[in-house]
């Protein structure tokens with residue numbers, strides 16, 4: 383089932399958290415010259431026009447990225463996020479929202495490589511178009527990202543950031559994420575893996591972070607940002623989280639600087655808040 387289209391959600395509060403963390407990971411990797419691989423198991427279409435019919439219908443970016451875009455005084459990791467958005471919006475208005483592959487590309491140096499997986503035919507086509515002039519550094523494949531990951535691990539440089547960001551539309555995605563991460567850690571234990579997950583009432587979503595922590599990685603970080611109280615009827619996403627295996631040692635401190643700020647700016651009621659847990663060896 384491929385009914386999920388990220389265009390409806392591009393730039394929402396979950397993208398703000400996910401993409402701020404992603405930029406932190408890659409900019410940390412750039413402290414060394416040694417090349418890295420960025421692997422995006424669920425890449426989406428690359429870049430989103432915010433005036434499209436899909437984005438306009440929900441306008442989720444208005445209560446997400448647009449609230450960051452409109453600020454001038456930003457704590458450091460968010461200043462980097464806003465600067466990355468500005469590369470796609472040079473004329474001062476937020477018209478385009480870069481997805482994870484496009485944001486990763488802002489960090490890529492000549493020696494780095496992007497490996498992108500996307501199954502939806504239209505999103506895949508748009509992904510290929512986005513990176514048409516980058517065939518040396520970027521490869522896009524219309525394939526199941528969960529299954530394809532194993533073929534890329536370990537990468538030649540033994541440095542990689544892997545983003546696992548499925549739609550979680552089907553229950554099986556929760557199980558696939560756990561199995562995929564478990565297998566990836568076994569093949570390449572020193573890789574940095576970032577799993578995005580939704581905060582929802584459903585039991586699979588609530589238990590996912592604990593199941594990921596139980597996989598036995600020596601170092602991990604779990605960050606959660608709730609933007610509202612859990613809905614009374616039990617339906618709907620009220621926040622999201624990122625579980626990171628082998629995070630940079632600086633990440634907890636960098637996130638502590640922005641999370642209270644994000645709660646204030648993106649929170650919509652008194653249920654807004656954050657959690658940050660980590661075990662860094």
Ligand code: SAM
Nearest residue numbers: 388424425426481482500501502526527547549
């Ligand atoms: N990572 C993107 C970003 O942050 O900009 C958003 C990705 S979106 C949450 C999930 C994407 O995964 C959708 O575009 C969907 O079509 C795609 N997808 C769903 N199942 C997939 C699978 N098994 N393998 C690869 N892509 C898949």
